[in-house]
Amino acid sequence: MSFSSFGLNPLLLQAIEEKGYSQPTPIQQEAIPAILNQQDVMAGAQTGTGKTAAFALPILQQLAVSDSANASVQALVLTPTRELALQVGKSFQQYGMHMPLRTVVAYGGVSINNQLSEIAKGVDVLVATPGRLIDLVMREAIDLSSLSFFVLDEADRMLDMGFIDDIKRILRSVPATRQTLLFSATFDDAIFKLSQKLLSNPTLIEVDQRNATASQVEQIAYEVDKHRKREITSFLIGSKNWQQVLIFTRTKKSADDLAKEMCKDGLKTEAIHGDKSQGARERALEGFKNGTIRVLVATDVASRGLDIQQLKYVINYELPHNAEDYIHRIGRTGRAGETGLALTLLSADETWLLDEIHKITDTRLMQQWLPGYEPNLDQNFVQKNKKAGGGRTNNRGRSRRR
Ligand code: AMP
Numbered sequence: 001m002s003f004s005s006f007g008l009n010p011l012l013l014q015a016i017e018e019k020g021y022s023q024p025t026p027i028q029q030e031a032i033p034a035i036l037n038q039q040d041v042m043a044g045a046q047t048g049t050g051k052t053a054a055f056a057l058p059i060l061q062q063l064a065v066s067d068s069a070n071a072s073v074q075a076l077v078l079t080p081t082r083e084l085a086l087q088v089g090k091s092f093q094q095y096g097m098h099m100p101l102r103t104v105v106a107y108g109g110v111s112i113n114n115q116l117s118e119i120a121k122g123v124d125v126l127v128a129t130p131g132r133l134i135d136l137v138m139r140e141a142i143d144l145s146s147l148s149f150f151v152l153d154e155a156d157r158m159l160d161m162g163f164i165d166d167i168k169r170i171l172r173s174v175p176a177t178r179q180t181l182l183f184s185a186t187f188d189d190a191i192f193k194l195s196q197k198l199l200s201n202p203t204l205i206e207v208d209q210r211n212a213t214a215s216q217v218e219q220i221a222y223e224v225d226k227h228r229k230r231e232i233t234s235f236l237i238g239s240k241n242w243q244q245v246l247i248f249t250r251t252k253k254s255a256d257d258l259a260k261e262m263c264k265d266g267l268k269t270e271a272i273h274g275d276k277s278q279g280a281r282e283r284a285l286e287g288f289k290n291g292t293i294r295v296l297v298a299t300d301v302a303s304r305g306l307d308i309q310q311l312k313y314v315i316n317y318e319l320p321h322n323a324e325d326y327i328h329r330i331g332r333t334g335r336a337g338e339t340g341l342a343l344t345l346l347s348a349d350e351t352w353l354l355d356e357i358h359k360i361t362d363t364r365l366m367q368q369w370l371p372g373y374e375p376n377l378d379q380n381f382v383q384k385n386k387k388a389g390g391g392r393t394n395n396r397g398r399s400r401r402r
Helices: 010-019 026-036 051-065 082-095 113-120 130-138 155-160 164-171 189-198 226-239 252-264 278-290 323-330 348-361 378-388 396-401
Strands: 041-044 075-078 103-106 125-128 149-152 179-184 203-206 217-223 245-248 269-272 295-298 313-316 340-346
Touching (some): 026 041, 026 051, 026 179, 026 203, 041 051, 051 149, 051 179, 075 082, 075 130, 082 103, 082 125, 082 278, 103 113, 130 164, 155 323, 164 189, 226 313, 252 269, 323 340, 323 348, 340 348
Parallel strands (some): 041 179, 041 203, 075 125, 075 149, 103 125, 149 179
C-alpha cells in the first residue's frame, strides 16, 4: 500500500516523500481512510507506531479542501505534556509545509506572550496542553466555536495526569458537531467512559494488541542489588559502547542524583523532569538528539512525547509504580519498525512491580544475572519469586558457578 492510494493532496504527498516515508504504517493504513471518511475514531496505538501522521495527514487533507474563512481554529489537538505538544506541532508543520496552513503550539510553564502573538497571526491547527488552552480560552485569545476536528492524543496519560475536569471544561467551548479522534496507548474503563462522552459512533482501530509492549523491543531484566545499580549502568554503557541511552527513574531526585553520578563516571549526562525549566529540558533534549549528551535521565512525566529517531537503548533504572508507564517507557525505543533494547535493573524490593507489568502485558520478562553483578540478597529474590509463582529462566546457574 502507498500513501498515494489514500487520494492525498500532492502537496502532502510531497512532504511525506521528503520525510522519507515509503509506505504507511499499520495504524496509518487503518486510520487515514476512516478519518478521511469523516468518522470519529478511537485508536489504540502507542507512541512509535506513526500515530501522529495517522491523524495529522487526514486532518491536513481536509483542511486543504475546506472553504473555511480561516478566521479561527479549525483543528485542536490536546496533549498531556509540552514535549508531546511540541512534537505533534512539529509533525503538523512538517507534513503541512507546502500548504498555506498555520500550526501553533501552546503549553504552560513559559510566558504566554509569544503564544498570544503567534495566535494573533492566525491559527488553523492548535496543539495545546489542557491548562494553557483553558487560559487562552478565558482570555478570549482563541475561538474554538468553528472547530471541525478535536483530537485527544495519549488520552490514557491525560487521565493519569488528572486532566479529566480540564477536558470536560474544554468540551464546553467546542461545537457539538465536529469530528473527534481519540488516541491512547492503553485502554481501561476510564478511557471507555471518556470515549462515550466524546465520540459519536466511533470506528475502533487497534493495530497493536491492547496494552502490548512495542514488539521490536528486546526486553531484559537484570537482578541487581539496589546500591550497585549506578555501577552496572555505567559499566554496561561504557563496555558496550552504547551512545544514546535514555534512563528512567521514578523520582526527580533520583534523576538528578543519577545524572550527577554518571557525569562523575565520565558519561555526559543530563536529567529532565518537571522541576527543570522548559528551556533546560529543551536544551537537554537537543543535546541528546545531536549526540553531545550521551545519557538522558528522565522521569515518566518528562519523557512523554519524546521522539528520538533510532533510539536503541532504554534503561529502567527503577520500575514505575504504574505498570502502564513501563509500556510507554519502552515505547521510546523500537519506533517505526526499528529494533531496540529495554533493560530493567531489578532490585529485590521491585519484584512486585514486575509482577504488575507481567499482568498487563501478558508476557514474562526473563530475569537474569549479569556476571560480576550478581545480587547478594538472593534469598529475597527467591522468596518473592516463589510467592509470585515465577522465576528466572536463564543465566542463573552459570552465574552461580562463577
Ligand atoms: P509517532 O508514533 O507518531 O510518534 O511516530 C514515530 C516515528 O515514526 C516518528 O519519528 C515519525 O517520523 C516516524 N514515522 C511516522 N510514519 C512513518 C512512516 N509511514 N514511515 C516511516 N516512519 C514513519
